[in-house]
Amino acid sequence: xxxxxxxxxxxSIFFISCSSSAYAQQQVIGAxxxxxxxxxxxxxxxxxxxxxxxxxxxxxxxxxxxxGHHGGTDDIPAPVNPQTGKAEPNGTSIVDVTDxxxxxxxxHIPGQEGKYEAGGAQMVRVCDGKALPKGDxxxxxxxxxxxxxxxxxxxxxDPANPVLITRIGGLKDTHKSxxxxxxxxxxxxxxxxxxxxxxxxxVYDLSDPSHPVKIRDFGLAGxxxxxxxxxxxxxxxxISTGPQGNRVYFGYGTNKxxxxxxxxxxxxxxxxxxPSADNLRFPEISRLAMSAFNGAHTTFPMxxxxxxxxxxxxxxxxxxxxxIVDESILNECSEPRQMVWFADVTVENRPMMxxxxxxxxxxxxxxxxxxxxGSHSSNExxxxxxxxxxxxxxxxxxxxxxxxIRDPYHPREVGYFIPSITAATDKRCVTVDGKDRCKVAxxxxxxxxxxxxxxxxxxxxxxxxxxxxxxxxxxxxxxxx
Amino acid sequence: xxxxxxxxxxxxCTLSSVAVYQPAWSDIEGWREIAWPFPxxxxxxxxxxxxxxxxxxxxxxxxxxxxxxxxxxDSGVADDDEVDRVTDLDLMSQRFLPLQPGKVIRIADMPGxxxxxxxxxxxxxxxxxxxxxxxxxxxxxxAVAQGKGTAPEVQRVALEFLGSGNMVHWMxxxxxxx
Numbered sequence: 001x002x003x004x005x006x007x008x009x010x011x012s013i014f015f016i017s018c019s020s021s022a023y024a025q026q027q028v029i030g031a032x033x034x035x036x037x038x039x040x041x042x043x044x045x046x047x048x049x050x051x052x053x054x055x056x057x058x059x060x061x062x063x064x065x066x067x068g069h070h071g072g073t074d075d076i077p078a079p080v081n082p083q084t085g086k087a088e089p090n091g092t093s094i095v096d097v098t099d100x101x102x103x104x105x106x107x108h109i110p111g112q113e114g115k116y117e118a119g120g121a122q123m124v125r126v127c128d129g130k131a132l133p134k135g136d137x138x139x140x141x142x143x144x145x146x147x148x149x150x151x152x153x154x155x156x157x158d159p160a161n162p163v164l165i166t167r168i169g170g171l172k173d174t175h176k177s178x179x180x181x182x183x184x185x186x187x188x189x190x191x192x193x194x195x196x197x198x199x200x201x202x203v204y205d206l207s208d209p210s211h212p213v214k215i216r217d218f219g220l221a222g223x224x225x226x227x228x229x230x231x232x233x234x235x236x237x238x239i240s241t242g243p244q245g246n247r248v249y250f251g252y253g254t255n256k257x258x259x260x261x262x263x264x265x266x267x268x269x270x271x272x273x274x275p276s277a278d279n280l281r282f283p284e285i286s287r288l289a290m291s292a293f294n295g296a297h298t299t300f301p302m303x304x305x306x307x308x309x310x311x312x313x314x315x316x317x318x319x320x321x322x323x324i325v326d327e328s329i330l331n332e333c334s335e336p337r338q339m340v341w342f343a344d345v346t347v348e349n350r351p352m353m354x355x356x357x358x359x360x361x362x363x364x365x366x367x368x369x370x371x372x373x374g375s376h377s378s379n380e381x382x383x384x385x386x387x388x389x390x391x392x393x394x395x396x397x398x399x400x401x402x403x404x405i406r407d408p409y410h411p412r413e414v415g416y417f418i419p420s421i422t423a424a425t426d427k428r429c430v431t432v433d434g435k436d437r438c439k440v441a442x443x444x445x446x447x448x449x450x451x452x453x454x455x456x457x458x459x460x461x462x463x464x465x466x467x468x469x470x471x472x473x474x475x476x477x478x479x480x481x
Numbered sequence: 482x483x484x485x486x487x488x489x490x491x492x493x494c495t496l497s498s499v500a501v502y503q504p505a506w507s508d509i510e511g512w513r514e515i516a517w518p519f520p521x522x523x524x525x526x527x528x529x530x531x532x533x534x535x536x537x538x539x540x541x542x543x544x545x546x547x548x549x550x551x552x553x554x555d556s557g558v559a560d561d562d563e564v565d566r567v568t569d570l571d572l573m574s575q576r577f578l579p580l581q582p583g584k585v586i587r588i589a590d591m592p593g594x595x596x597x598x599x600x601x602x603x604x605x606x607x608x609x610x611x612x613x614x615x616x617x618x619x620x621x622x623x624a625v626a627q628g629k630g631t632a633p634e635v636q637r638v639a640l641e642f643l644g645s646g647n648m649v650h651w652m653x654x655x656x657x658x659x
Contacts, residue, residue: 118555196562198553228578230571231562255550256523292523330550334658434657 025365027421027441034364037415037474038402041454042101042467047079047108048424049090051458051465052122053176056097056381056450059128059140063450064159065103066126066142067093067458067465069111071119073426081108089113090120092144093465094159100454100467106160112147119147123174123189126156127181134184134208141165141209143186145174151188153209165210173198176237176297178248183207185215185269187238187248192217194225199234201250203269215269220252220261221277233257236297236327239380240265245303247285249322253295255329255338260288260299260322262348288343288351290324293336297327298377301345302388308407320346321408328374328396332430332439333367338374340393342408357411359398364418370439371428371461372396376446383451390414390478392455397441400457402470404477415474418442419459419466426461453480509645511536517544519572524548528651530642537638541628544569545643547620547655554619558593565596568612568623576601577610580632588643589652591615591622595640597632611636613643617656 033040050070057064069090072078078087083105091111096104111121123145129135142156150169154162173191180186184207191198200219204212217224220232233253240248248268250261267283290296300323310317322345326338339358345351358375359366366373376394379386386392391403391411399418403411419442427438445460455468470480511533517526527546534540551567558564561583570577583596593615600608610627626639642648 114555116554118553196565228576230575230577231566292521334549431657433659 025369026439027369029421029423031420033420034399034418035416037470037472038400038417038455038468039471040417040419040466041469042097042099042103043419043464044095044103044105045422045424045464046093046095046458047081047105048076048462048464049079049093049108050116050120050426050460050462051093051445052120052460053124053446054448054456054458054465055124055126056448056454056456057126057140058451059159062096062098062159063452064106064156065093065095065097065456065465066124066144066156067095068122068124068144069093069120070122070460071112071114071116071147073115073462075426077115078113083108092121092124092142094156094162095465096159097450097454097456097467100469103465103467107162109144109154109162112149114147121145121147121152123176125177125179127179127184129157131181132184132207132209139209143177143179143206145177148173148191150174151177151190153206153212166212168202168204168212175199175235178238178240179206180240180242182242184209185240187240189235189237195219195223196225196227196231197223197234199236201235201238216273217275218268218283219275219280221280224275224277224280227277233259233295236295237299239299239301241301241303245301247301249299249301251296251299251324253290254297254327255295255335257292258290258295258324258326260290260296260324260343260345260351262286262288262345262351286349286351288345288353290341290353291336294326294338294341296324297375298323298325298380300325300378300380300391302405302408305388305408307409309409316346318346319344319408320348322351323378323391323405323408325375325378325393327376328372331371331428333361333373334430338376340375340378340391340403340411342405342411344408354409355411357393357401357403357413359395359401359413359416364398366398369397370441371443373398376444379447379449379455381449381451383449385451385453385480386449386478390474392447392449394444394447394457396443396445396460399442399444400447400455400468402455402474404474406477414477415470415472417457417466417468419444419457419463422463425459425463428461453478509642512642515542519544519569522572524551532638532642537628537630538634539628539630541626541630541635541638543624543626543639543642544572545622545624545648545652547622547652549620549658552616552619552621557616558614558621561594561596564594564612564614567614567621569625570598570600570610570612573608573610573625573627574600574602586613586615588613588615588624588640589622589649589656591617591652591656593622595636597636599632600627609635611639613639620656622652622656
């Protein structure tokens with residue numbers, strides 16, 4: 001080695017170690033999934049469409065997954081549907097998951113043309129006709145968004161041959177709605193053209209899906225038509241506890257300035273409907289403001305949870321808890337961490353944040369993997385198998401995280417699953433010195449569970465659907481054999 | 482030699498990890514940069530400037546900052562409601578009244594909208610303000626100027642300032658995360 005050889009070697013080692021540390025955690029095609037106490041049962045590529053909300057419905061003796069999609073990508077605005085041979089704008093995938101090891105893709109219903117958030121049909125809810133007060137007993141109704149411009153109801157009694165029943169259109173943005181199957185009342189996240197916000201709530205009576213009846217528009221004072229001054233944060237999505245619980249929990253904000261709004265459902269439905277500031281305030285019980293750093297994507301209520309630590313207390317043995325999930329928006333940790341929060345809302349006019357959960361970034365160098373890292377959403381099924389025991393959180397490049405929430409004051413992770421990437425997994429880019437720098441990573445966007453205990457996760461970066469089950473100690477938390 | 486290489490490595494790492502401070506200033510006389518006057522909120526602080534009375538007629542302040550990931554990636558700043566929502570008028574006062582429909586504008590090669598307002602300040606005084614929101618892909622750049630003069634005057638001064646070479650350069654850099 002000459003006198004320049006040794007310094008050159010040092011320099012090479014330095015630059016290699018500098019550059020390799022940034023890429024050490026990047027996923028590669030062919031590598032196995034990363035998992036703890038969760039394992040893969042089956043998968044479907046969903047025709048390489050960017051996925052949002054899955055809803056799993058027990059339909060006769062079958063289990064059907066209805067999965068909403070974002071719009072297409074710059075590279076592939078409308079992927080080809082192999083069943084039709086045609087390019088179709090992303091819409092809704094219908095998959096038979098009766099045998100979760102062999103999911104069968106039944107049908108793709110095209111959505112609105114447009115890329116990313118501008119197209120597709122992101123949201124899905126399903127009610128049986130026999131559950132709805134005025135529904136056709138032989139029908140199964142799927143409520144979905146149509147891009148930003150409409151809500152649609154389809155009869156999916158034959159899930160391979162859906163039939164459009166109703167469309168509520170003329171909107172400027174739609175998102176994550178809630179539909180009470182026992183009453184037919186729907187809280188549709190819409191963008192009424194004359195409101196000052198992109199997203200507000202339209203309350204509808206969809207008890208007869210073929211004849212929607214609008215009840216009222218709802219939002220925050222300052223968003224209504226004709227108001228002036230500061231415009232409050234837009235709604236992201238509500239979850240209702242129905243007539244028995246008489247509460248609707250609204251999440252506002254996505255990744256900033258969020259809050260939880262607790263609303264009296266009966267006052268909301270039957271109160272004065274003119275959208276004046278006073279009428280909009282009337283049904284509100286309270287708000288829990290979050291940090292300006294965080295938003296409320298999902299507000300999942302769990303009423304009267306028994307808290308073991310408080311079992312011997314004369315009062316307050318059970319607590320009403322709302323799990324609030326923020327949505328991460330920006331790639332490669334370019335924003336404050338979006339995570340999971342637990343609020344004790346037992347005293348409704350004094351809700352209080354009691355705990356939080358995030359995935360330790362260092363456990364997977366997630367800020368360097370590419371794409372988003374942080375929470376997006378939780379499962380929303382209230383089936384007994386997991387309700388008030390476990391929660392599943394979609395955490396983008398950290399996959400899905402399984403939490404033991406039996407003590408919501410101290411939630412703890414008991415499992416996780418990060419799917420492998422495939423050739424279909426789309427890149428995610430950040431701007432560095434004016435140029436795009438792109439990486440490929442899993443982007444687990446949404447998660448749902450079914451009554452059998454299967455966990456369904458879907459990918460925003462086009463990797464498809466993964467069906468999982470718990471293993472090891474995590475099964476014991478849920479009381480599964 | 483080993484010591485030299487270590488020093489070189491430290492220097493490289495330091496240079497790559499520390500953001501280079503780029504002072505923003507205007508090439509228009511009379512403006513000076515002041516401290517960002519608002520408490521921390523969901524967005525990182527931006528840049529604030531004040532124009533002297535002798536140059537602008539009245540004292541005018543202008544606040545400008547990027548809001549990365551806050552824009553509809555396809556439609557951009559689509560309407561006046563969007564300007565009401567996203568500009569930082571609410572940092573100065575929750576009570577503001579638009580004076581007229583806004584107009585399409587282009588700043589630092591970014592399209593968007595501009596709208597004039599009457600601001601009702603906490604001390605009861607009334608200020609004129611102009612809110613500006615322009616976008617690039619999914620990112621916004623917002624600017625607000627306010628003063629005791631008339632809205633057209635505040636607008637004229639603000640646009641002249643934002644159109645100056647140094648400001649255009651800084652805004653373009655800020656939108657690229659530099």
